[in-house]
Amino acid sequence: MTFPTFISTQTEPRARGKELGTHRRKEIAANFAGYTDLFAVAGAAPGQVRAWGEQALDRGAAWAPHLADEIAGIAAGAGLEPWQVAVVNARTEILAAIDAVGEGECSTSVVLPGAGAPPRTVQTWDWHDHLRDAPMLWELEPRPGHVVRTFTEAGALAKIGISGAGLGVHFNILRHDSDSADPGVPVHLIARRILDEAATVEEAADIARSATVSASTVITAVTATEAASIEISPAGVAVIPPEPGGVLLHCNHFLDPALAVGERHATERPGTYVRFQHLREHVEGLADDDLTTRAHAMLSHGPDQAPVCAHPDPQEPINQRWETLATIGLDLPAGRLRVHQGGPCQVTEATWQTF
Template identity: 80%
Template sequence: MTFPTFTSTQLDPRARGKELGTHRRKAIVANLAGYSDLFAVAGATPAQVRAWGERALDRSADWAPQLAEEIAGIAAGAGLEPWQVAVVNARTEILAAIDATGEGECSTSVVLPGPRTVQTWDWHDHLRDAPMLWELEPRPGHVVRTFTEAGALAKIGVNTAGLGIHFNILRHESDSAELGVPVHLIARRILEEAATVEEAIAVAMSAPVSASTVITAVTSDDAASIEISPAGVGVIPPEQGVLQHCNHFLAPGLAEGERHATDRPSTYDRLQHLRDRVEELSGDDHTARALAMLSHGPDAAPVCAHPDLTQPINQRWETVATIALDLPAGRLRVHQGGPCQVTEETWQVF
C-alpha cells in the first residue's frame, strides 16, 4: 500500500495549481467533502465554512500572494471555487474556530546530527484517502517534496536546500474564529524559502495566525520546534541533540495557555514514551526508529492509533502514516499506516 504521487512540471504558481487540480480533481473534491462532513458534525454551518474559507483566502493573499494564486489554480483545475480549496488548506483554522476536540494526534522525534527523524501522522479515519506525495519546483533548481493532503499546499516535507519539517497540531487559549494565515501555508513557505532553521523561524514569525501548530524544522546539524499561536511564537531547541514533540506547548510563555491537553491528556504519555526510547530513536535504521514509536492505548501511550468505529467521525483517530526525513537525499520515507505495520518493505521512498 502506497500513497499517490504527483510531480508538477509548471513553475508559475497558478499554472502549477491548475495542473495539480486537473490531475487530482477527484481526490481534491473528495477531500473537501470529507472536511465538510467533519465540520458539520463538529457544529459548523455551510455559511460559516464559506465565510472562513473566504477570509483565509484573503489573509493568504496578503501574506503570500503567490500561494493564493496557486490555490486559485488548483480550484480552476478541480472545478471548484477558490474559497473551497482555501477551506482544505485552512482546516486547522476552521477546527480551531469550531473549538473541535477529541483524542488522537501526532508524535515527532528528531535526533542530531544526521538527522534521524520519525513521526506518526494521525487523523480522522474517514479522511485516510486524502494524503498524497507531491514534488514541485517553486523556483529553478529548488525542489520541494511534501506529504500533504489533496488540495493542501504542504505539510511534512523536505527541500533540496537541506531542510525538512515535521508537523503537529496544537491548541491554545488564544486560538480564535478570526481566521488568519493557514498554518499549512506557513509550512509551504518554509519549504520554499528556508535553508536554515533560523530562516524557518523567521517565516513562521511573519505570519498572522488564528490557530496553533508546531513545525519542527531540521537540518543536518540543527533543529527547532517552532510553536506557532496567535499569542506568539515559541522556539524549542534540542537538548543534547534530542528534540521531541507531541501535541502540547513546551515553551514556558505559551504553555500557560495550553488547550489541547485539557481534552487529550495522552499527549503527555506519548511524549514520555518518546523520551524513554531515545536510544532506539537515535539509530540510522528508519525501520527501527519507527518500531521504537510503537505503543498502543489504552494500557500504554497511544502513539499508534486505531479508530473506535462506535464513535462519530470527529472522534475517530487513526495513524494514517509514519514518516522519516532523509535530508541528505532530499527525500521522504513514508509508510502507509502506523508503526505496528512497518517493515523494511513497506516504506515508500519519495
C-alpha cells in the same frame, strides 16, 4: 500500499495549481467533501465554513499572494471555487474556530547524533479515518533548481516535507487559549513557505513570525546540523531547541513555558503527555540510524499504553475516530521522504515508500 504521487511540471503558481487540480480532481473534491462532513459533525453551518474559508484565503493572499494564486489554480483545475480549496488549506483554522478537539494526533522525534552523522527523524501522522484517502506525495519546483517534496493532503499546499536547500519539516497540531474564530494565515501555507524559502532554522522561524495566525501548530525544522520545534500560536512564536544529546521530541502540547500557560489540547486530552513520555523512554531506538527501528520505537497502543499508534473506534462519530495514517522519516542527505502508509505496528523494511 503506497500513497499516490504527483510531480509538477509547471513552475508558475497558478499554472502549477491548475495542473495539480486537473490531475487530482476527484481526490481534491473528495477531501473537501470529507472536511465538510467533519465540520458539520463538529457543529459548523455550511455558510459559516464558507465565510471562514474566504477569510483565510484573503489573509493568506495578503501574506503570500503567489500561494493564493496557486490555490486559485488548484480550484480551477479541480472544478471547485477558490474558497473550497482554501477550506482544505485552512482546516486547522476552522477546527480552532469550531473549538474542536480529539484524542488522536501526531508524535515527532528528531535526534542529531553529531560527528557528521545525518539527523534521525520519524513521526506519526494521525487524522480522521474517513479522510484516509486524502494524503498524497507532491514534488514541485517553486523556483528554478529548488525542489520541494511534501507529504500533504489533496489540495493542501504542504505539510511534512523536505527541500533542495537541505531543510525538512515535521508538523503537529497544537491548541491554545488565544486560538480564535477569526481565521488568519493558514498554518499549512506557513509550512509551504518554509519549504520554499528557508535554508536554516532561523529563516524558518522568521517566516513563521511574519504571519498573523488564528490557530496553533508546531513545525519542527531540521537541517544537517540543526533542528528546532517552532511553536506557533496567536500569542506568539517560540523556538524550542534540542535537549542535551541532540534530542528533540514533540507531541501536541506546548513546551515553551510562556505559551504553555495557555495550553488547551492537553488540558482536555492529556494523552499527549503520555505519548511524550513514551518517546523519552525510547530515545535509544529513536536515535538508531535505521528508520524501521525508529518507527518500531514509536510503537505503543492505548488505552493501556501511550496511544502513539492510533486505531479508530468505529462506534465513535467521525470527529472522534482517529487513525495513524502515515509514519514518515526525512532522509536529508538524499533530499527524500520515506513514508509508510499506516502506523508503526505495520512497518516492515519492505513497506517504506521513498519519494
